[in-house]
Every structure is written in C-alpha cells, then in structure tokens.
Amino acid sequence: MLKEERHQTILSEVELHNRILLTDIAETLDVSIDTIRRDVKELDADNKLRKVHGGAISLGFTTNSTRNNNIYKLEEKSRIAGKAVALLKNGSVIFIDGGTTCLELARSIPLNLDLTCFTHSIPVAMELLNKPNVTVILVGGQVSKESQIAFGANAIHNLSEIKVDYSFIGTGYVDSHYGLTEFDWDIVQVKKAVIKCSKKTVLLSISEKLNSQHRYKTCDINAINTMITELDPEDDLLNSFKNHDIRIL
Amino acid sequence: MLKEERHQTILSEVELHNRILLTDIAETLDVSIDTIRRDVKELDADNKLRKVHGGAISLGFTTNSTRNNNIYKLEEKSRIAGKAVALLKNGSVIFIDGGTTCLELARSIPLNLDLTCFTHSIPVAMELLNKPNVTVILVGGQVSKESQIAFGANAIHNLSEIKVDYSFIGTGYVDSHYGLTEFDWDIVQVKKAVIKCSKKTVLLSISEKLNSQHRYKTCDINAINTMITELDPEDDLLNSFKNHDIRIL
DNA sequence: TTTATTATTGCCGTTTTTTGCTTTATATTT
DNA sequence: AAATATAAAGCAAAAAACGGCAATAATAAA
Structure with missing residues (x-):
C-alpha cells in the first residue's frame, strides 16, 4: 500500500x-x-x-462553540452552504461575501479542493486560512465594525480590478419584485462592485428573508444567476422567483 | 476517547x-x-x-476568548504592548504588523482612544474591531497561511499609497549588527514597504530574539526609531543597541 | 544491467503522557 | 465545630510517543 x-x-x-x-x-x-x-x-x-x-x-472540528452555537438558523445556513459547495470545481476563482451564511460556506469548503478565493470579510478570511489548498486574497479597505467587511472607495477600486468565476453573496433583504436591498448604503456600494466583478453571481439566503425589502437597492433580481435557499427548489415559497431568469437550488 | x-x-x-x-x-x-x-x-x-x-x-462574552490564548511568552509580550500603547495619542494614524506581539498591542489599546489603524494582519484586524473608537483599515493582498498577513505585490502597492505616524512591527530575528532579518523572503518585502510608509517605526521584540539573525534582511537597525522589549531600558542585554540612534523603551 | 543511494517500514528499548487510585489538605455546608 | 464535598499531590500501571536501528523497497547513477 x-x-x-x-x-x-x-x-x-x-x-x-x-x-x-x-x-x-x-x-x-x-x-x-x-x-x-x-x-x-x-x-x-x-x-x-x-x-x-x-x-x-479534523481542522474543521475546532468546535469554536461560541460562534457555532450563536449563529441564527445554523441548520438552514449549512444546508445552503452544502448546495453552494457543489458548484465549486478545482481551480475555480471565487469571491465570498461576508455574513454568517457565507461564513458557513467558507467553513464547508472541502480540504482537498483547490481554489483561489477573494474575500473582503475578516471572519471568512480567518476561516479560509484553515484550508490548505485555498489561496486566500484579501480585498482591503476600511472595515465596518458591525459587518466585519472592508468597504469604501478603496475596496470598490480593488474589486474593479478583478474578475472571478463565481461570487457568493448574502443580502439583508430580497424580494422577487424589488430585488436585493440593504439597510446600509455603504454596504450596497461594495455589493454592487462585487456583482460587477463576477461572471456569475450566486445569492445565498435563508427563506426567512424572501419577500422582504429595505431602503437601498443592491441590484435587480435578474442580476442574480443562481439563488440558493435551504428549501427544496420546488417549494411554493419560491414560486414568485420562477418567472425570472434565475437558477434556483 | x-x-x-x-x-x-x-x-x-x-x-x-x-x-x-x-x-x-x-x-x-x-x-x-x-x-x-x-x-x-x-x-x-x-x-x-x-x-x-x-x-x-463560561467566560461569557465579556472576556476576549476570541482564540489562541496559548501565546508563547505572553507575559513579556503584554509588557511590551503596555509600553507601546503609551506612545499613542488621540488622533494618531498607525500601522500594526502581524505576529503575536503586535496582536497583544492591538488587544491593549484602551477603549477610549481615538485612532486610525492600518493593518495587513487578519487577527489584528479582528481584534481591532472590538475597539469602538478605532477606525480599522485593512491592507489587502494574498494572505500567508502561516503568518496570517497579506503580502505580495498588491499589499506592497497599497502600502506605497499611505503614510502613517507610527508603525509597530515585529520581526523574526534582530541583531544590533545585522539588523532585522527574517526566514521568509515575501515577508521581508512587505515589512520593507511598511517601514517606508511610516514616519516613525517602532520595533516590538521579546529579548529572547535579540542577537539572532537569519537569511533575508528587512532593514538596518538604524531604520528603527524606537525599540521596545520587555526588559528595563538599562538592562545590559541592550548595550549593543545603545550606540545606535535608537530610543529604547 | 548492476550498483549505489535514498526512502520507507517495522521493531525495540526508553521516555513521556495519561489516567485512576490513594492519601492528605482545603473548602463548603449544616 | 463537625460533617461532607472538593482539591491537590504523589504513585503506579498502561498507553503512546520518540529515537535509533536494521531490513527491505524504490529510485537514481554507473
């Protein structure tokens, strides 16, 4: 042997x-x-x-219980992460957004997968460092205290100089009619830049957020190529999204 | 089990x-x-x-149980951090390097201090997010798995566009004759860029590292304005540094 | 091909770590 | 203060780690 x-x-x-x-x-x-x-x-x-x-x-088994137990709807989020991971292939170049759902995706990346991974989220970067075969590239800029991601002119400029295969993003609110919206204007600006720098955009969102909206708009629902929720793709809750050109997983 | x-x-x-x-x-x-x-x-x-x-x-959420509390020579490092913090004034713009000593500095920043703080270290950034009056700006770039800092062309370029009052840096090895040296060439390049972008450079190093050297050189000992160890400034171990133009704390 | 070199593997004796037990000391409760 | 519970220290048996050694396999060189 x-x-x-x-x-x-x-x-x-x-x-x-x-x-x-x-x-x-x-x-x-x-x-x-x-x-x-x-x-x-x-x-x-x-x-x-x-x-x-x-x-x-296992490295992943660093039961950092503090975080693991405090994440809202962890069960759903790791289901979403599981579906998202299936999209990844060896050699993919991707971007991962901030937020607990995206963090869960970062955590779920298999150890043997070769990736180049951009992120502007500090917790996501931290998590990715545990993956030996992932090249981590940090998008710099001023860091938001609440969301722990880099934002602002510098971050947006840096994003304008890259092109990734997939970006995996979260959102505060999503609605089939109003699209993706946020509470914070600065966050919206970076998300726009992220979408612009990616060939395909994948939205990760728990079903609870469906049909909700807020003040500032990130993009139309059509700007999203794939939407992943914890639900079965055939679930009725997703009906209003089905007449758009989105793949639902 | x-x-x-x-x-x-x-x-x-x-x-x-x-x-x-x-x-x-x-x-x-x-x-x-x-x-x-x-x-x-x-x-x-x-x-x-x-x-x-x-x-x-449980420690609860009050204490910073964020992670890795088994830091080598923590006692010494937090003494160093204490001395370094004394250099900071409201409104200062500083850079903090990676490494456990610098992390300890980040941890020691008082909550009421107003700062603008650049860093290329993920753990340091993480720590600084807990300080409500510190504006955190992340220097992006590819991230080194071992040292958890951004390095490479992008990081160096970003550093070339800023100027800070103080940079606090660590080093792998330091010697009064050979200056600051490192085991890793890439790390040396970023450190050079850090020194270049700062009006004053402060070296944080435990005394154990004094009179040691390695392969690649970051800078001459003269490039350092202030050196902080856990020792009393009058300690004999620091003698060889005293005929250089360095302030020893 | 044959020979030299290196890497891998199992074995063995020694050292270190782990664990449960006992005894003695300390803390808490009534 | 007495009774009970918990902690600390020391001890011995077992398990695991370590380092050296030799046999064998794999690879490179002649």
Whole structure:
C-alpha cells in the first residue's frame, strides 16, 4: 500500500468522523502503528489535520462553540452552504461575501479542493486560512465594525480590478419584485462592485428573508444567476422567483 | 476517547449551560473525576473557561476568548504592548504588523482612544474591531497561511499609497549588527514597504530574539526609531543597541 | 544491467503522557 | 465545630510517543 493512499484514507476518515484513533487506522490499513504515527505527523505538518495524543482530529472540528452555537438558523445556513459547495470545481476563482451564511460556506469548503478565493470579510478570511489548498486574497479597505467587511472607495477600486468565476453573496433583504436591498448604503456600494466583478453571481439566503425589502437597492433580481435557499427548489415559497431568469437550488 | 474530544465536549457543555459540575461531566463521559478535574484545569490555564469549586463556568462574552490564548511568552509580550500603547495619542494614524506581539498591542489599546489603524494582519484586524473608537483599515493582498498577513505585490502597492505616524512591527530575528532579518523572503518585502510608509517605526521584540539573525534582511537597525522589549531600558542585554540612534523603551 | 543511494517500514528499548487510585489538605455546608 | 464535598499531590500501571536501528523497497547513477 502506497503512502499516498494511506494519507488519503486517513484524511477522509478524519473528515468523516472528525476524529480518529491511531490504533484503529493501523488495524484497518494493516500497517504498524509507527507508520500511521509518522503519516499523521506529516499530515499535521502539512496542516491537513491536527495530531493529538492517541489520534488526530479534523481542522474543521475546532468546535469554536461560541460562534457555532450563536449563529441564527445554523441548520438552514449549512444546508445552503452544502448546495453552494457543489458548484465549486478545482481551480475555480471565487469571491465570498461576508455574513454568517457565507461564513458557513467558507467553513464547508472541502480540504482537498483547490481554489483561489477573494474575500473582503475578516471572519471568512480567518476561516479560509484553515484550508490548505485555498489561496486566500484579501480585498482591503476600511472595515465596518458591525459587518466585519472592508468597504469604501478603496475596496470598490480593488474589486474593479478583478474578475472571478463565481461570487457568493448574502443580502439583508430580497424580494422577487424589488430585488436585493440593504439597510446600509455603504454596504450596497461594495455589493454592487462585487456583482460587477463576477461572471456569475450566486445569492445565498435563508427563506426567512424572501419577500422582504429595505431602503437601498443592491441590484435587480435578474442580476442574480443562481439563488440558493435551504428549501427544496420546488417549494411554493419560491414560486414568485420562477418567472425570472434565475437558477434556483 | 481522546483527550481533545473531552475538551471539546466540556467546552460546548460549558457554553451551552454556562456552568457545569465536574461530577456530571465525569459521569457523562465515563471517566474518573480526576481526569475531568485535570482537563478543566488545563482549559482554565488556556483561558477557555473559568474553573470554580466543584465545576466550571463560561467566560461569557465579556472576556476576549476570541482564540489562541496559548501565546508563547505572553507575559513579556503584554509588557511590551503596555509600553507601546503609551506612545499613542488621540488622533494618531498607525500601522500594526502581524505576529503575536503586535496582536497583544492591538488587544491593549484602551477603549477610549481615538485612532486610525492600518493593518495587513487578519487577527489584528479582528481584534481591532472590538475597539469602538478605532477606525480599522485593512491592507489587502494574498494572505500567508502561516503568518496570517497579506503580502505580495498588491499589499506592497497599497502600502506605497499611505503614510502613517507610527508603525509597530515585529520581526523574526534582530541583531544590533545585522539588523532585522527574517526566514521568509515575501515577508521581508512587505515589512520593507511598511517601514517606508511610516514616519516613525517602532520595533516590538521579546529579548529572547535579540542577537539572532537569519537569511533575508528587512532593514538596518538604524531604520528603527524606537525599540521596545520587555526588559528595563538599562538592562545590559541592550548595550549593543545603545550606540545606535535608537530610543529604547 | 548492476550498483549505489535514498526512502520507507517495522521493531525495540526508553521516555513521556495519561489516567485512576490513594492519601492528605482545603473548602463548603449544616 | 463537625460533617461532607472538593482539591491537590504523589504513585503506579498502561498507553503512546520518540529515537535509533536494521531490513527491505524504490529510485537514481554507473
């Protein structure tokens, strides 16, 4: 059995169960515990997992419980993230917006996926640093205290100089007639710039936000190529979006 | 069951219920109370929770339990941060570098201080967002996985367009003769740009790093205006720096 | 092809870590 | 103050990690 094969097996086991015991793996793969120990040590050095006494744990399993438990409607958001991840291919160049739903997407990116990922969100950037195969590029600018994303002239200018395959964005409010709207004018400006710099725009939104609107408009609903909610695409709640040219997942 | 798993379980229980009893946890996880006691003791030492008689309580949201509290030589670094903060005045425009010492500085900024603060470090930016009177401006660019700072052409270009009153920088190695040096070439390039964009440069370094050197050079020791270590400025270890034109704090 | 070199793997003895138990000390409650 | 619960310190057994070593496999060089 090749070393590389073992590494793959170990990684997928870790991803699947969040943790493994060295003794278990050694028995499963029928090699000595020393070999497994060395394998895991290497994988740790490569930041693919975290080695602990007696075994290893997944990097994602850093149950930063404070955040995980405080996210509103986490269940729905991670469903959305799951669907979004399916759009990604090796080599994709993407942009990820701020907000808890997009953060969940960042968290869900598989460890073996090769990506170049732009973001103006500090928490998203933080999360992406845990992904060994993701190149992270930060869009700079003044940082908003509430939303923890860079905004303002500088951020918008930086965005004007890039073009990404997909951008994954969140929104404060969305309505099939009024489009995407926000409470904050500055945020609207950056979102516009994000949409402009992407070949395809994917909106991530929990169904609770559907049919709501606010003061400032980001874009028409037609500017969105794909919309992802936690609902089944055939759900009646999505009917009003179906006569637009949007893919619904 | 791995120790790490127990730690995670204990933490999430504490976050969930705000307080736990050691006996309860011991029974739940089916290990001896001594083991749990030791676990909780470690978690307390890492500032993940607070150990109390008979159990443990959550730190709550007040304390900055944001992350990684197992910083090497934290004591020294927060002494350094204390001295650095004394240089700041209302209205100052500063740059803060990455690294744990600079992070400690960011953490130590008093809540009532009005500042405009540039940084290319994600953890530093994260920390500064907690300061209501600090305007945070992120310097973008590709992000290094190990050092969690933006580097590369884009970051350097962005730095070339600003001028700050003070920059607070860390370094891998420092020597009175060879100046500031680093292990990583890319990092050196950004640091050069940082120094160039600041009226005054302040070096923060624990004394352990004095008289060490590495491959790539950031700058001569003369490029530094102020050097802060955890030592008394009169300490003999600093002698070799005294015949340079540096203020030592 | 044969030979030299390097990498990988299992084994073994030693050291470190972990854990439960016991004893003694300290805290809390009645 | 007495009774009870909890903490701390030390100890020993077991598990795991580490480092060196030698056999073998894989790779490069002659």
